[in-house]
Amino acid sequence: MPSTTDLPLLCPVCSHPLDLLAADTGQGRLACPSGHSFDAARQGYFNLLVGKGTAFEADSAAMVQARADFLGNGHYGPLADAVAAAVVPFLPAGGAAVLDSGTGTGHYLRTLLDTASARGRNVTALGLDISKFALRRAARLNPEAVNLVCDIWQPLPLADEAVDAVTVIFAPRNAAEFARVLRPSGRLVVVTPRTGHLASLAAVAGMLGIEEGKEARLAEAMGGHFDAETTFDVDIPLALTRQEAADLAFMGPAGHHLDRAALLARLGSLPEPITADAKFQLMVFRPRKHAAG
Structure with missing residues (x-):
């Protein structure tokens, strides 16, 4: 435990x-x-949804399987390394705590914990997600973390100033709650796709496009509680099999409406490897209430 x-x-x-x-x-x-x-639960996570639960649609077992398979092949390894490199320097040598909000299968948190351990930092971790299917895998991958099913649009189940870092990777962002649970020296690290992300694959697979100006809207949405500190891009060229391309398309928001069999049929006309460019933006924020200090 x-x-x-x-x-x-x-x-x-x-x-x-x-x-x-x-x-x-x-x-x-x-x-x-x-x-x-x-x-x-038998798999080691806790379900903290109470009352009516949540109105939001959680990722299905099939979507989670696709994500586990794709990430397990190491395609987004450079992104996981970039997140860890952005977070670990802000962690104290002792008593560090991290919240991974929207932890999914726990893939990015695993890399962060391993990186912190290699640098002599002992980290207590909390992984939150709305999908019990995802948390089953996260609890197996990160048994030393506390993994909770909860809705991040509700008050987070954490005391004020409880963690040194919050990571949000392709997940919703509750800026007020993130600011509340961060310690004065803490940082919020947010990863979002940039314009042009997987554009060549999206055109074939029917994936959702990235809206223009999303980066600016993110900074504006965080502005009431955070100041942007650093921003940099992470680009990953991909060369995929048809199966890997299907996993990539199916593991994200488009997986809620895509038919996997039809997706594979569309990809079947493409020669392997199927190439695409993953384009991410990583932003580091500090809590505005502590900006003057």
């Missing part, structure tokens, strides 16, 4: 502290003084 000693979790019902307790099943449970309790 992961430790919550350096990760002050809050109950999603009453906001009282949550403690990680042993359970007869060996998986553990989260419980607060008010009596609210959340048992770990």
Whole structure:
């Protein structure tokens, strides 16, 4: 079981502290003084969705499988390394804590934790996602992290100033909550696709295009709570098999409406390798409430 000693979790019902307790099943449970309790799933994650749950559509098991297969082949390794390089320098040598919001299968958090460990930093980690299918994999990949199903548009189950870094990789951004849970010296690292991302593949596969001006809108949306510190691009040329190209198309938002069989049929007319350019923007923000310090 992961430790919550350096990760002050809050109950999603009453906001009282949550403690990680042993359970007869060996998986553990989260419980607060008010009596609210959340048992770990067999795979090791906790579901903190309460009330009506969430109105947002979670990634399906098939989409998660496609993502695990694609990322497992190392295609986005340079991006995972870039995220780790942006975060680890801001982590203290002892007692560091990281929130990976929209952790998915935990792929990027795994690289971050390994990089931090190699540099002598012991990190407590929390992975949040709305998809239980994704968190099943994240809990296996990152057993030392606490993995929670929750809706990031609700109050995050963390105390104020609880973490040194928040990472958000292709996931929704709740700027107010991220600012609340970050420590004064903390940083928010956001990765988004840039204009032209996978354009050649998207035209064939029916993937969603990247809107013009998205980068500027991101900075503006963060502006009420954060100041942009650094921005840089990560470009990855891809040479894929048809199966890998199908996984790439299916693992993202387009997977909610694409038919995989039809997708493979469209890709079947293309010669291998199928080439495309992945274009990402990585932005590092610091909390505005601490900007003067």
